[in-house]
Amino acid sequence: MTMAALKQVNAQAAKLIEDWAGQGWIETTEAAKPVLRSSEFQLNADQQQASDEIQTAFGSFQPFLLYGITGSGKTEVYFDAMAKVLAQGRQVLFLLPEINLTPQLLKRVENRFADVPTAVLHSQMAAGKRTQDYLRAMLGQAKLVIGTRLAVFTPLPDVGLIVVDEEHDGSFKQDNELRYHARDLAVWRAKQSGCPVVLGSATPSLESWHKAQSGAYRLLQLTERAHAAAQLPQVDILNVGRLKLDNGFSPQALQLLKQNFEAGGMSLVYLNRRGFAPALFCGDCGHTFGCPNCSAKMVLHQRARQLRCHHCDHREPIPFKCPDCGNQDLTAVGHGTQRVEETLRAFLPKAAVVRVDRDSTAHKNDWADLYRRIADNEIDILVGTQMLAKGHDFARLNLVIVLNADGSLYSADFRAPERLFAELMQVSGRAGRADKPGKVLIQTQLPEHLVFAAVKAQDYAVFAENELNERQMFAMPPFGFQTAVRADAPRVADAMEFLNAAKETLAPLLPESVSQFGAAPMLMVRLAERERAQIFLESPSRQDLHRAVSLWVQVLQQNRDGKIRWSVDVDTQES
Numbered sequence: 001m002t003m004a005a006l007k008q009v010n011a012q013a014a015k016l017i018e019d020w021a022g023q024g025w026i027e028t029t030e031a032a033k034p035v036l037r038s039s040e041f042q043l044n045a046d047q048q049q050a051s052d053e054i055q056t057a058f059g060s061f062q063p064f065l066l067y068g069i070t071g072s073g074k075t076e077v078y079f080d081a082m083a084k085v086l087a088q089g090r091q092v093l094f095l096l097p098e099i100n101l102t103p104q105l106l107k108r109v110e111n112r113f114a115d116v117p118t119a120v121l122h123s124q125m126a127a128g129k130r131t132q133d134y135l136r137a138m139l140g141q142a143k144l145v146i147g148t149r150l151a152v153f154t155p156l157p158d159v160g161l162i163v164v165d166e167e168h169d170g171s172f173k174q175d176n177e178l179r180y181h182a183r184d185l186a187v188w189r190a191k192q193s194g195c196p197v198v199l200g201s202a203t204p205s206l207e208s209w210h211k212a213q214s215g216a217y218r219l220l221q222l223t224e225r226a227h228a229a230a231q232l233p234q235v236d237i238l239n240v241g242r243l244k245l246d247n248g249f250s251p252q253a254l255q256l257l258k259q260n261f262e263a264g265g266m267s268l269v270y271l272n273r274r275g276f277a278p279a280l281f282c283g284d285c286g287h288t289f290g291c292p293n294c295s296a297k298m299v300l301h302q303r304a305r306q307l308r309c310h311h312c313d314h315r316e317p318i319p320f321k322c323p324d325c326g327n328q329d330l331t332a333v334g335h336g337t338q339r340v341e342e343t344l345r346a347f348l349p350k351a352a353v354v355r356v357d358r359d360s361t362a363h364k365n366d367w368a369d370l371y372r373r374i375a376d377n378e379i380d381i382l383v384g385t386q387m388l389a390k391g392h393d394f395a396r397l398n399l400v401i402v403l404n405a406d407g408s409l410y411s412a413d414f415r416a417p418e419r420l421f422a423e424l425m426q427v428s429g430r431a432g433r434a435d436k437p438g439k440v441l442i443q444t445q446l447p448e449h450l451v452f453a454a455v456k457a458q459d460y461a462v463f464a465e466n467e468l469n470e471r472q473m474f475a476m477p478p479f480g481f482q483t484a485v486r487a488d489a490p491r492v493a494d495a496m497e498f499l500n501a502a503k504e505t506l507a508p509l510l511p512e513s514v515s516q517f518g519a520a521p522m523l524m525v526r527l528a529e530r531e532r533a534q535i536f537l538e539s540p541s542r543q544d545l546h547r548a549v550s551l552w553v554q555v556l557q558q559n560r561d562g563k564i565r566w567s568v569d570v571d572t573q574e575s
Contacts, residue, residue: 050220051080057196065212066200066220070429073226074200078163090160094146097169103368121147149182162190167199173573203422210478233431233438235456239447247343248403260399267399268382270427278336282322295526312528341383356384389427398436405444424455481545483537484572489564492531502555511544
C-alpha cells in the first residue's frame with residue numbers, strides 16, 4: 001500500500017508506520033515504477049503540441065478541452081500524456097461513456113501499457129471482479145483505472161491525470177436515483193486532487209466549448225486526421241420528402257450500398273434512434289398498442305414475437321387481432337433495425353449483414369466478437385443505432401448511410417439540434433479513416449435545416465457559434481442554469497398538486513433572479529405505472545439557483561406524502 005492510501009484509512013498513518021518500523025514490526029520499500037513500452041505511433045505536430053501542453057500542467061489543476069476532428073488521434077494524445085504520469089508511478093483515471101467502447105480501447109491499452117497494473121470498472125463486470133479492481137484502485141495498486149461514469153467515484157490516493165473521452169456524450173449523465181454528471185464530477189475531482197483533467201471530443205458539448213472560449217478551460221485543437229492518407233469523408237444531404245422509400249431506403253442509398261459491396265468496401269447503415277422504432281397498428285380502426293404502464297407505444301420485436309416497452313420493459317406476445325375492432329390484419333409501421341436488416345439481406349443476399357443493437361450485444365463477449373469479425377473482414381454491412389456512432393475505429397468502413405436523420409428535430413428539447421449535430425458528425429466520422437476515401441449519405445425531409453448545412457461543411461465551430469448565439473438570446477444553458485423538480489404519483493393531478501403547493505409556499509422566499517415554470521406533466525407522463533409532473537427553476541446565477549434548490553428541498557421534506565415520490569435534477573438533460 002502507498003502512504004497516500006494508508007492516510008485514507010488513518011490520518012495518523014505516517015506516524016504509526018514510523019513507530020512500527022522503529023520497532024522492527026514492518027519494513028518499508030520503494031515501489032517499483034511501471035516499465036512502459038515505447039509507442040510505435042509517431043505523434044504529428046498538433047498531437048505533440050497538445051500532449052506537451054497537458055504535461056506542463058502536471059502537479060496542478062488545469063482543465064483542458066481537446067477538440068479534434070474525427071480520426072485526428074485524440075486517443076494517442078491521451079496515451080502520450082498518460083504514459084508520462086504512469087512513469088512517475090502515479091494513477092490515471094480514464095472515463096469513457098459506453099461499455100461497448102471498452103473492448104477496443106482495452107486492446108489498445110494492452111498494447112501500449114501491458115506492464116501497467118490496470119483496473120476496469122463498469123456495470124457488466126462480475127461483481128467479484130469489479131470489487132477486486134475497485135479495491136486495487138483504492139489502495140493505489142492499480143495505476144490505470146478505466147471505467148464508465150460510475151468509476152468517477154473510485155477513491156484514488158495518488159491520481160495525477162483524469163481523462164474524459166467523448167465528453168459530450170449523454171451517457172455521462174445519470175438521471176435517476178443518484179443524479180450526477182460524471183464529466184462535471186471529473187473536473188471537480190481534478191480540482192480537489194490538484195491534477196489536470198482532459199475532456200476530449202470531436203463535437204464538444206456547448207457548455208464545455210463555451211468554457212474554452214471564455215478561458216475557463218484551455219483549448220487544444222487537432223485539425224488533421226492522424227492517418228496521413230485519411231481525409232474527411234464527402235457528406236451528401238438527400239431530400240427524401242417526395243421519394244418513394246423501400247423500408248426507409250431511397251433508391252440512391254441502395255445503389256451506393258450495392259456499389260460499395262461489389263467494390264469490397266464495408267458499409268454502415270445508421271438509424272436515428274428517435275422516431276424509428278417499429279410499432280403495431282390496426283389499419284381498420286387506427287388502434288395503436290400502448291404500454292399499460294407508460295405513455296409510450298410498444299415496440300415490435302418480430303423475431304422474439306413480442307411487443308416491448310423500451311422504458312419499463314413490459315412485454316407481451318404479439319396479438320392475433322385488434323382488441324378494439326377484431327381486425328386480424330395488423331400492420332407494422334416504422335423501420336427498426338430488424339426490418340432494415342431483412343431489407344438489406346433481400347436486396348444483397350450475398351452480403352454479410354450484421355445488426356448491432358441492445359438485443360444482439362446483450363452478452364458479455366458480444367462486442368469483442370464483433371470487433372474480431374470486423375478485423376477478419378467477415379462483415380460487409382453493419383446496421384445499428386447510436387451504439388455504433390461513437391469512438392469505434394473500423395479501418396475498412398468507407399460508406400455511411402443515415403436513415404431518418406431529422407427524427408429528433410421534432411423534439412421539444414432545446415438541446416435536440418446539438419445532439420443531432422453531434423450524432424451525425426460522430427457517425428460520419430466512422431467513414432474513410434484509413435486509405436479509402438469515405439462517403440456519407442444523409443436522408444432527411446428537412447434538408448434546409450442549419451444542422452445539415454453544418455454537418456455537410458463539417459464545421460463544428462460555425463455550428464457552435466450559431467447555437468450559442470441563439471441560446472444566449474433566451475438565457476438558456478450555458479448562459480443560464482436549470483434545475484428540474486419532479487414528482488410522481490398514481491395520478492398526475494396529485495403530483496402537480498404536490499409541486500404547486502410547494503411552489504406557492506416558496507414564491508415569496510426565492511431569490512429575485514430565480515424563475516419557476518410549471519407544474520406541468522412530463523412529456524412521457526406515465527412511466528412504470530406512475531404518473532409524472534415537473535417544475536423548472538431557472539436563473540442566470542448558479543449561486544441563487546442553489547439557494548432556491550435548498551429551499552425547495554426543505555419544503556418538500558416538510559410536505560412529505562407517502563404516495564408521492566420527488567426528486568431534484570440539477571443541470572437537467574431531460575425535458
